[in-house]
Amino acid sequence: MRKKDVKPKVKKESTKIPTHVFINGSRYNIVRAWVIKNDKGEALDGDVSFHEKKIRLAHGLTKAELEETFLHEYIHAFNYEFGLYNFITPEVDEVLTHQLAKELLKSFKIKYL
Numbered sequence: 001m002r003k004k005d006v007k008p009k010v011k012k013e014s015t016k017i018p019t020h021v022f023i024n025g026s027r028y029n030i031v032r033a034w035v036i037k038n039d040k041g042e043a044l045d046g047d048v049s050f051h052e053k054k055i056r057l058a059h060g061l062t063k064a065e066l067e068e069t070f071l072h073e074y075i076h077a078f079n080y081e082f083g084l085y086n087f088i089t090p091e092v093d094e095v096l097t098h099q100l101a102k103e104l105l106k107s108f109k110i111k112y113l
């Protein structure tokens with residue numbers, strides 16, 4: 001193949017989302033899924049199952065969305081594993097998790113991302 005026939009290399013957006021993380025000694029597997037819905041049938045970018053110790057991240061997210069969703073679900077798992085759900089409501093947890101993920105991504109470079 002002649003050089004001019006070679007397709008230009010497109011730099012793919014990549015992120016190093018791990019296959020699993022440990023949170024307070026509990027292993028959470030991280031998997032990708034085509035469709036993630038909540039119990040109301042609404043599509044989600046990700047979710048976490050504390051029972052299955054699994055974080056699911058939707059396909060089709062941009063790099064920024066994927067990183068924020070991963071961190072968001074990680075924080076939910078963190079709050080669960082460290083017992084915060086004994087002290088805060090799900091509504092407070094959601095606000096805390098959402099804002100914390102956004103602010104951390106603005107201010108810190110995260111090892112996994």
Ligand SMILES: [Zn+2]
Pocket residue numbers: 072076094097098
């Ligand atoms: Zn959430």
